Amino acid sequence: MTDIVIYHNPACGTSRNVLDLIRNSGVEPHVIEYLKTPPSRTLLIEMIERAGMTPRDLLREKGTPFAELGLDDQALTGEALVDVMMEHPILINRPLVVTPLGVKLCRPSEVVLDILPDAQRGAFAKEDGEQVVDAAGQRVSDR
Structure with missing residues (x-):
């Protein structure tokens, strides 16, 4: 099981998109609401x-x-x-994401794809409807 940590703000759309992209790779990350529990x-x-x-x-x-x-x-x-x-x-x-492949400030949200060890398991669109990953699990957006 891949260990991933997201420093998350549930009120932030970008942060919610990143959390959903991590979950779309089949991993349930450790979610730290950093406003409640800031890092040391x-x-x-x-x-x-x-x-x-x-x-x-x-x-x-x-x-x-x-x-x-x-x-x-x-x-x-x-x-x-x-x-x-x-x-x-x-x-x-936010969101700051820590994976075995590195640490990134994931803005825009699709930046998280650069450090996720596991492939996306299906299509993904951001909350605003922008398609980021196609049905085959491949990145479709240009950065």
Whole structure:
């Protein structure tokens, strides 16, 4: 059984699409609602590094206190940005997915296909109707 973890926000359509794509590969992932159970500081830093990102790359602006906290200040260090993400988990962009093949911020949702070890088991369309996977389990969208 493949071990997959998704840091999920059920109120986010992209996050719901990613969760459904993981399930379409035949895997029931560990779902962590990161607003209720944020990752530890050490784990967050590890995921950022494994994803080849910087803390700034993981910051979410929309629907967060990003502007109020002055997080557009480019002088803020990565350490300072991690501190603020730990204090305000809503600032962590989502969904973050961890699989044996890597860690990715899955925006757009079909990015998760790059790190799923198991093939899709059938057709999949996003909530908005965009077809991502055909009936044969093959990716149809261009990125």
